[in-house]
Amino acid sequence: MGSKARDTAHFARAIGYWYDAKGHKANAAEVVPVTVETRRSIPRNRRFRLHYAYATSAHAWLPQYVKEREDVLASNLYFIGGGNMAEAIITAVRKHDDRYPVDHIYVEDISEARLSYLEKTYQVTPATPRDTPDNVDIAVIAVRPQDDVTGVATSIVNRFDQRTTSVVSIVAGYTIAQLERTLGGERRITRIIPNTLTTVDYGYSGVSSNQAAADAPDSVRKGLDAWLSTFGKPLHVEERLIDVITGFYPPNLVYHFIDAYVDAGVLAGLPRDISKAIALDTVIGGTELLKQRDVLPQVLLNINNSPGGVGITEAYTLNKTGFAAAIQSAVLAAVERTTKLGKEAQ
Numbered sequence: 001m002g003s004k005a006r007d008t009a010h011f012a013r014a015i016g017y018w019y020d021a022k023g024h025k026a027n028a029a030e031v032v033p034v035t036v037e038t039r040r041s042i043p044r045n046r047r048f049r050l051h052y053a054y055a056t057s058a059h060a061w062l063p064q065y066v067k068e069r070e071d072v073l074a075s076n077l078y079f080i081g082g083g084n085m086a087e088a089i090i091t092a093v094r095k096h097d098d099r100y101p102v103d104h105i106y107v108e109d110i111s112e113a114r115l116s117y118l119e120k121t122y123q124v125t126p127a128t129p130r131d132t133p134d135n136v137d138i139a140v141i142a143v144r145p146q147d148d149v150t151g152v153a154t155s156i157v158n159r160f161d162q163r164t165t166s167v168v169s170i171v172a173g174y175t176i177a178q179l180e181r182t183l184g185g186e187r188r189i190t191r192i193i194p195n196t197l198t199t200v201d202y203g204y205s206g207v208s209s210n211q212a213a214a215d216a217p218d219s220v221r222k223g224l225d226a227w228l229s230t231f232g233k234p235l236h237v238e239e240r241l242i243d244v245i246t247g248f249y250p251p252n253l254v255y256h257f258i259d260a261y262v263d264a265g266v267l268a269g270l271p272r273d274i275s276k277a278i279a280l281d282t283v284i285g286g287t288e289l290l291k292q293r294d295v296l297p298q299v300l301l302n303i304n305n306s307p308g309g310v311g312i313t314e315a316y317t318l319n320k321t322g323f324a325a326a327i328q329s330a331v332l333a334a335v336e337r338t339t340k341l342g343k344e345a346q
């Protein structure tokens with residue numbers, strides 16, 4: 001390939017990223033025609049970007065942009081296990097392409113029906129252990145602890161080059177030490193615990209890495225953080241806290257509370273739809289107030305619960321029923337269960 005064609009290829013590819021990062025769509029009049037020679041020079045999985053290549057006036061700002069985004073260019077994701085959590089992450093990554101432009105998303109799952117659903121819905125590429133691409137930046141283990149996690153890790157050793165591919169596990173309870181036993185200590189391994197609330201732009205992901213990942217070049221660590229930030233706020237913690245976060249954070253507890261709250265309204269005589277509307281607004285509004293004031297609930301409860309009033313009567317009744325202890329016991333049990341599942345995992 002001549003140097004002119006090479007330049008054009010580089011230019012077109014970079015523009016493609018700019019399109020992704022800014023989320024702008026070129027309209028038909030602005031699309032830059034790309035020569036056949038240029039198209040051949042670009043890896044197949046990047047070609048579709050060129051359909052959106054932007055106008056030539058982009059020349060002026062392009063070099064600076066490419067420099068800024070160097071750390072997250074050429075990112076390919078590979079999911080092993082395409083279940084609910086993988087789907088939530090894929091949705092969020094697509095939505096936040098400005099934080100982490102993705103060239104390609106591959107998904108491997110033992111269910112063909114599931115793969116074809118993901119392909120149709122998110123245009124991901126179905127993959128199998130036999131046709132693994134060789135340019136994967138992040139391989140995500142997204143199977144359940146009850147599945148063959150060790151088997152999945154073993155297949156990663158054989159398929160993904162440890163110099164290029166970071167391994168991220170979302171498997172609840174499965175420790176970095178367990179993963180290192182199969183993947184080896186030299187492999188960059190990060191354990192995360194994401195949250196389905198990421199689909200609505202809420203939620204934290206607990207994140208903990210092994211030494212190899214902590215020692216990785218800046219560009220790799222920045223790239224991983226950029227990816228993590230597409231599906232929740234990354235919270236880097238010691239690994240011992242990952243199980244605690246797993247048991248503590250799912251929205252289930254909130255759903256249980258809202259369920260009981262709506263029923264309480266109905267029990268007291270409100271129609272269910274009114275009870276639900278009030279309950280949801282009260283939960284959102286109460287949370288917003290706590291965030292704005294930056295205080296713990298006790299501060300607002302002290303204001304609301306006037307002597308001999310309605311609020312303190314409600315508080316007394318909740319205390320008698322063991323409300324706080326019920327929530328705390330549920331969280332402790334969930335944390336214990338997480339750790340147990342990880343220990344039992346194969």
Ligand SMILES: NC(=O)c1ccc[n+]([C@@H]2O[C@H](COP(=O)([O-])OP(=O)(O)OC[C@H]3O[C@@H](n4cnc5c(N)ncnc54)[C@H](OP(=O)(O)O)[C@@H]3O)[C@@H](O)[C@H]2O)c1
Pocket residue numbers: 080081082083084085086108109110111114142143144145147148152170171172193194195196250
């Ligand atoms: N859901 C959450 O809110 C959440 C939050 C944080 C962490 N996690 C963790 O994320 C992981 C996945 O959870 P999930 O809710 O997404 O589970 P899920 O919906 O059951 O997804 C797991 C998927 O992996 C497939 N699978 C099983 N073994 C496989 C293998 N060897 N190779 C390829 N695919 C395989 C399963 O197929 P079959 O169903 O056909 O077996 C299923 O489609 C779990 O470890 C969980 O602890 C989940």
